[in-house]
Amino acid sequence: MFNFKKNPRHRLSLENREGLRLSDLRPGDKGRILEIGGSEQFRLRLIEMGLTRDTEVCVDKYAPLRDPMELIIKGYHLSIRGVDAQKISVELIN
Amino acid sequence: MNFNVALAGNPNCGKTTIFNHLTGARQHVGNWPGVTVERKSGHYSFGDHKFNTVDLPGTYSLTAFSAEETIVRKYLVEDRPEVVVNIVDASNLERNLFLTTQLIELGRPLVIVLNMMDMAEEKGLEIDVDTLATLLGAPVVPVIGRTGEGIDLLKEKILRVVTEQSQKSRPIKISYPRDIEAELEKISMLLEEESDDDHMRRWTSVKLLESDKQTRDEIRKRNQGQGILAQANASVERLELLFKDTGRAIVSHARYGFIQGAIRECVKENLKLSTDYSRQIDRLITNRWLGLPIFGFLMWLMFKITYDLGSIPMDWIDAGVVLLMNTVSNILPQSMFASLLVDGVIGGVGAIAVFLPNIFILFFIIAMLEDSGYMARVAFIMDRIMHNIGLHGKAFIPMIMGFGCNVPAIMGTRILESRRDRILTVLINPFMSCSARLPVYVLVGGAFFPENAATVIFSMYVLGIVVAIVSGKLFSRTILKGMSKPFVLELPPYQRPTLRSLTLHTWERGYLFIQRMGTVILVGSILIWVLGYFPQSVELSRDYDSERDQLVNTYSGKILDLNARYDASIDHARSEYHSKLVEFEASAAFLDLETQYNDLMSKFSFAQENDLLVLRQQEISEITEHRWIGKVGKLFEPIVAPLGFTWRESVALITGFIAKEIVVSTYGVLFGVGENVDEGNDGVISSLRTSGMTPVVALGFMVFTLLYTPCLATVAAIKRETGTWVYTIFSIGYSLSLAYLLAFSIKYFGGMFNWLT
Ligand SMILES: Nc1nc2c(ncn2[C@@H]2O[C@H](COP(=O)(O)OP(=O)(O)OP(=O)(O)O)[C@@H](O)[C@H]2O)c(=O)[nH]1
Numbered sequence: 001m002f003n004f005k006k007n008p009r010h011r012l013s014l015e016n017r018e019g020l021r022l023s024d025l026r027p028g029d030k031g032r033i034l035e036i037g038g039s040e041q042f043r044l045r046l047i048e049m050g051l052t053r054d055t056e057v058c059v060d061k062y063a064p065l066r067d068p069m070e071l072i073i074k075g076y077h078l079s080i081r082g083v084d085a086q087k088i089s090v091e092l093i094n
Numbered sequence: 095m096n097f098n099v100a101l102a103g104n105p106n107c108g109k110t111t112i113f114n115h116l117t118g119a120r121q122h123v124g125n126w127p128g129v130t131v132e133r134k135s136g137h138y139s140f141g142d143h144k145f146n147t148v149d150l151p152g153t154y155s156l157t158a159f160s161a162e163e164t165i166v167r168k169y170l171v172e173d174r175p176e177v178v179v180n181i182v183d184a185s186n187l188e189r190n191l192f193l194t195t196q197l198i199e200l201g202r203p204l205v206i207v208l209n210m211m212d213m214a215e216e217k218g219l220e221i222d223v224d225t226l227a228t229l230l231g232a233p234v235v236p237v238i239g240r241t242g243e244g245i246d247l248l249k250e251k252i253l254r255v256v257t258e259q260s261q262k263s264r265p266i267k268i269s270y271p272r273d274i275e276a277e278l279e280k281i282s283m284l285l286e287e288e289s290d291d292d293h294m295r296r297w298t299s300v301k302l303l304e305s306d307k308q309t310r311d312e313i314r315k316r317n318q319g320q321g322i323l324a325q326a327n328a329s330v331e332r333l334e335l336l337f338k339d340t341g342r343a344i345v346s347h348a349r350y351g352f353i354q355g356a357i358r359e360c361v362k363e364n365l366k367l368s369t370d371y372s373r374q375i376d377r378l379i380t381n382r383w384l385g386l387p388i389f390g391f392l393m394w395l396m397f398k399i400t401y402d403l404g405s406i407p408m409d410w411i412d413a414g415v416v417l418l419m420n421t422v423s424n425i426l427p428q429s430m431f432a433s434l435l436v437d438g439v440i441g442g443v444g445a446i447a448v449f450l451p452n453i454f455i456l457f458f459i460i461a462m463l464e465d466s467g468y469m470a471r472v473a474f475i476m477d478r479i480m481h482n483i484g485l486h487g488k489a490f491i492p493m494i495m496g497f498g499c500n501v502p503a504i505m506g507t508r509i510l511e512s513r514r515d516r517i518l519t520v521l522i523n524p525f526m527s528c529s530a531r532l533p534v535y536v537l538v539g540g541a542f543f544p545e546n547a548a549t550v551i552f553s554m555y556v557l558g559i560v561v562a563i564v565s566g567k568l569f570s571r572t573i574l575k576g577m578s579k580p581f582v583l584e585l586p587p588y589q590r591p592t593l594r595s596l597t598l599h600t601w602e603r604g605y606l607f608i609q610r611m612g613t614v615i616l617v618g619s620i621l622i623w624v625l626g627y628f629p630q631s632v633e634l635s636r637d638y639d640s641e642r643d644q645l646v647n648t649y650s651g652k653i654l655d656l657n658a659r660y661d662a663s664i665d666h667a668r669s670e671y672h673s674k675l676v677e678f679e680a681s682a683a684f685l686d687l688e689t690q691y692n693d694l695m696s697k698f699s700f701a702q703e704n705d706l707l708v709l710r711q712q713e714i715s716e717i718t719e720h721r722w723i724g725k726v727g728k729l730f731e732p733i734v735a736p737l738g739f740t741w742r743e744s745v746a747l748i749t750g751f752i753a754k755e756i757v758v759s760t761y762g763v764l765f766g767v768g769e770n771v772d773e774g775n776d777g778v779i780s781s782l783r784t785s786g787m788t789p790v791v792a793l794g795f796m797v798f799t800l801l802y803t804p805c806l807a808t809v810a811a812i813k814r815e816t817g818t819w820v821y822t823i824f825s826i827g828y829s830l831s832l833a834y835l836l837a838f839s840i841k842y843f844g845g846m847f848n849w850l851t
Contacts, residue, residue: 062382
């Protein structure tokens with residue numbers, strides 16, 4: 001699902017920023033949320049949890065089986081699945 | 095006076111802790127009507143007033159997407175409590191205040207509790223409480239739930255809010271960006287013609303911008319409804335065009351905007367260089383390589399402690415039940431009532447009571463996992479796997495506990511937040527082969543597959559898991575479709591659990607088991623007793639009493655004969671020794687004679703005992719056949735005949751409904767080997783072998799035992815946890831049909847290909 005480590009070209013895609021997804025980030029990366037896609041209910045749930053536009057989000061780590069991922073946002077830890085993280089476009093702000 | 099106080103807050107903000115501090119032991123746990131969301135209520139007295147307190151379910155918001163949110167909103171709007179106490183996790187202020195903004199708009203008098211001040215301090219957060227109170231327009235009380243610090247002040251604030259007008263929270267407006275405010279104003283103007291107060295109008299306007307279904311439905315019924323809705327639609331459209339987003343998202347964003355403003359004003363973040371211990375621990379516990387092994391080890395440990403440690407008091411309870419049964423049957427004269435009390439009530443309930451230690455220990459461990467923060471990590475680690483069945487990661491724990499006993503496992507589904515996940519997990523849990531089914535496998539497997547018993551038994555466990563997974567997938571795509579919520583899981587910091595909270599959690603859940611199970615199990619046990627007790631007089635094909643007399647007579651005759659022969663031999667020998675008694679008694683011949691005599695004597699008495707026992711068991715077997723239970727067995731015989739089962743299997747399976755291990759003892763009775771057989775009993779094994787059952791049928795029987803209707807206690811647990819008979823009956827029906835189908839397939843295909851012969 002996320003071949004962020006195995007794919008050497010991955011970093012390149014980070015450079016052009018276009019279409020960068022939260023699921024593309026590696027542990028330790030920081031990003032700024034641009035847009036959340038998906039169903040209305042899903043979007044609202046995430047917004048309620050604090051994933052609002054322009055919020056900084058840090059990828060803390062991935063679960064041992066590579067899914068879900070752990071984020072740090074607004075000072076607390078939140079876990080979401082890779083499929084859902086794919087619906088969130090971000091920009092890298094390292 | 096009596097006042098109603100409602101506690102609201104995010105999940106895990108310490109609501110229950112505060113609730114316990116407020117009400118002490120004066121509380122009552124029940125369910126919210128129609129749903130199995132726990133409803134905790136209690137009361138306390140302060141300053142001559144009584145405060146009835148309700149602990150609302152933890153929610154992140156009031157958008158009413160989930161059962162919990164609907165409950166909170168409905169309660170606050172319809173029951174209109176005098177005070178809403180909003181518990182806020184001070185160490186996670188920004189996210190927690192989101193709910194607060196909604197509560198403020200709802201307009202009920204509010205007291206805000208800044209809980210977890212200790213954690214906030216540790217994080218280096220400095221909160222200006224007075225400014226926050228001004229900004230939010232409500233009293234703010236800092237509290238440490240762990241120690242109870244600040245609770246008295248909280249009680250005082252609550253009192254003052256209800257008694258002193260001046261202390262009524264001056265309702266502030268959550269201010270929105272200008273464009274939104276303009277639209278709110280337009281809607282509000284139209285509402286003015288209605289009787290709403292200021293606050294209510296704003297709440298309604300905001301809800302209309304959010305296209306809230308409930309509010310729209312309510313407005314539609316009003317006189318001016320159509321006009322208001324038209325304006326609302328126009329406003330939403332305008333804003334959506336402007337912000338390129340949906341109305342709800344715009345409002346939610348704006349709420350966070352307000353919160354960020356407030357936080358900027360009253361929170362100072364001192365970047366302390368202290369290490370974040372929680373994060374360090376997590377590095378290890380959810381480590382890529384160590385995470386799963388650690389989890390596996392902890393699961394093993396939990397399992398081990400629950401069942402090993404639990405088996406000690408389990409034996410005591412078992413012994414106690416037996417003692418009680420014996421005492422009561424000694425005191426009471428033999429009568430129907432005595433039998434009902436001893437065999438029905440004490441025996442039946444006792445069979446379930448032995449699970450109490452397991453259940454309490456398990457709940458204690460689960461409370462420990464929850465309070466320490468590890469449970470959230472379990473969900474994190476296992477989600478990838480459980481996701482395949484359409485379940486949340488946390489559902490793994492009840493699943494694995496099912497291998498021990500489905501009852502605590504099903505009660506353990508309470509750790510899941512969504513009702514849909516709980517129901518799904520409850521429904522597939524009985525397929526995890528519990529320990530009570532093992533004796534059946536060992537008995538039948540040992541009888542028919544002596545070479546491969548272990549493989550056959552193991553495959554039962556695997557089959558159970560496969561059925562659980564397939565059923566899970568099936569259910570989540572059919573009957574429980576579309577109810578799934580996105581996976582968003584908060585990972586709270588690790589904490590050392592307090593003993594107070596652990597015992598409270600354990601007791602709460604354990605008590606429910608005692609209370610609710612007691613009734614269902616009692617009724618079920620009595621029912622089975624009735625079936626086994628009536629009709630009292632049965633017509634037997636043989637006259638067992640005279641056969642018994644005959645048997646005794648035969649043996650007495652044999653013994654008399656033996657004695658006579660012995661005397662004769664002695665006389666004969668004595669004459670050979672010419673009355674030299676001393677020499678005679680020392681002779682080898684005499685010793686020989688003695689031994690022979692003693693041998694025969696004990697052989698006879700042993701044989702007599704045994705024959706009497708066999709006779710007695712044949713009698714019991716025949717009596718059982720004629721009792722209602724046997725009749726029911728016979729009644730079902732044609733139904734189970736295609737599976738190759740006889741009325742015996744049918745009776746065994748019916749009684750196995752009380753507890754599955756009873757299948758074994760029922761077989762003992764039916765084959766006339768006695769009730770006290772264990773799975774290794776040679777008598778039952780040889781009887782089974784000669785009963786005409788084939789290995790194929792035996793395999794089918796094991797599969798049937800694995801899958802069919804879970805035991806009475808489990809059914810009670812399913813009813814309790816799903817809260818409705820619909821799922822309970824569905825579960826029974828589904829598992830029965832599945833068991834039948836698979837057992838039939840085994841018989842059919844097994845017969846076709848001549849497997850196992
Ligand atoms: N450090 C610290 N921990 C606290 C405090 N108050 C509560 N806790 C802990 O926070 C955890 C959650 O507390 P609960 O009272 O169960 O939280 P809740 O809000 O009822 O949670 P839900 O039942 O999920 O809604 C427990 O482990 C408490 O011991 C506090 O003031 N400081």
